[in-house]
Amino acid sequence: MWRHNIYSGDVLKVSDIGEVKLINKLFSIMGGPGGITGFDDVVAVKTDRVAVVVKTDSFVESADRLPGMPPEAIGHKTVVMNVSDFAAKGVKPMGMLVSLAVPPDTDVGFLEIIYKGMVKAAASYGFRVMGGDTSTSRELILAGFLFGVQKPDLIVQRRGAKTGDIVATTGFFGDTACAYMILLKHMSPGDQVLERRLVNHAYFPEARLKEGLALASHRLASAAIDCSDGLAVTLHQLAEASCVGILIDNVPVSPDAKKYAEYYGLDPVELALYRGGEEFELVVTIPEEKWYEACKVVESVGGRLLRLGRVVSRIGVFINMDGEEKPVKLKGWEHFKGWV
């Protein structure tokens, strides 16, 4: 009732301004982001000798549940999307709380499977779901709150990339873009095994925690971010945070995504850059003299580093794959606005 009394007709909606502007407005009320890192994937607050590091990310059924997504995957993904930010910052999670909101007619068995999915995923990353709270609501929402501690100087920030650093990632892109097309646009690749693999990648993504912890503990990354809004958006966020540019000359597209792109005659690089999201690969910058050690360290924990390109001094994100340089557009998924 309040909304209509005061703002007589002339209402500015959340969908009019989109997520980025909304966050900026809310931060200006809060007096800017808190903690020692400034605007970043986590909030880190220094105490006696360590920093307390916290992160929240929510799974909302109407916004985040892909068609056919099983309840175990809902729990799994609620954990992974929070762990992924800790992975990028090089912080080991200590535990997670979950604030659960559900309609009263929700099936208890359905919730139990969601929680089993959370518990299993948390265990695979070495921590426990420790508690939380429950409320009634109009739809299922799981707000995950991850917490941990880390020495302040070991936290890898979004800012910190220097001109000349190598830009690298921990895995391949494109699978989730294909999964979204299969699930949201009914564009099957005509191969059930391939389809199942692509869809499973979107249902059960993994966070690169081992890789992130290894890079941080050896002080090898100058900056890092996890890829949750698509590769193009992530590269822009990383470049912007360090006031540098990025020139990429390689986009590692997964073999499955290549097959899918070929079936539909799509450009696999376009697919990987602009149509994906929630791959949860890390995108890191590594000083050139540390590149070899960084590759070894990540391999020693069972991962890999794939070179994307270089940090450059001019502002912007660019791609040069066939001798021709083009800007990488800032487009991908944005809450409240959809694909922009």
Place this chain on the structure above:
Amino acid sequence: MWRHNIYSGDVLKVSDIGEVKLINKLFSIMGGPGGITGFDDVVAVKTDRVAVVVKTDSFVESADRLPGMPPEAIGHKTVVMNVSDFAAKGVKPMGMLVSLAVPPDTDVGFLEIIYKGMVKAAASYGFRVMGGDTSTSRELILAGFLFGVQKPDLIVQRRGAKTGDIVATTGFFGDTACAYMILLKHMSPGDQVLERRLVNHAYFPEARLKEGLALASHRLASAAIDCSDGLAVTLHQLAEASCVGILIDNVPVSPDAKKYAEYYGLDPVELALYRGGEEFELVVTIPEEKWYEACKVVESVGGRLLRLGRVVSRIGVFINMDGEEKPVKLKGWEHFKGWV
């Protein structure tokens, strides 16, 4: 779709079992509550020298927004319900994150006032709202996540009450019970000034942080809990956690609630025990030899301690006010089930 495929008709709903059983089921999946306190108002995890202490509590518009509740009060209450648990445990909040879920057509100005309410309330308790995340959803939900650190042995747990301890509280009861009757049952007290004061108490409650921190830092409380589900339920929770009983001989009813009860011919003690909730007063147990010091310490920070009764060895919660002893029933508000 999943819900109906597997559980063919025979579905156990969340509302069939209620909040307490749901939480028990979820905890059994999690392997029990995490941290050093066991089941309690917060989760505390020991690290190097301190414990990291975390708490989440959500404000859900359809469940928690009282009729006429202004947006500033939504923000205020989201902070207070989280701070209150830290107050009971004697932990100073370090910062708060907020996971915001809103329908895309939500008025931005409405959200801004909510956040101003949060920021103002947080500042009054000495910390900042430091970040969070935003999602689209079918209704407004604010999941607050409070974090801090404390020396493990200074955390006041729910368990710890000993036979003979004095049971006390930090303020008066009954105001929110009256506010609920005014707002939800349209039972006005026929006095606009009184009505406004009672309703404001429900819109803008306060957490007893100063009192809780003072008691904890001087190691004066053997156990503590904040009163969020009504006084009767709170006394039962406190007694149960310590495997003791409580015999009360005093229920401090606020002067306003007494006036209201008189107007409707209600028993003010019944009102205060069973019909309230979210008063956010602390209920603490104090060893008898520390009672005088506890009163002084709480007064020195501008608060008060009101005696409710004693911890007794027989299990249960009892009241004796006119020479006749009666059990205090375990009834109050429960999510998913309503008043029980």
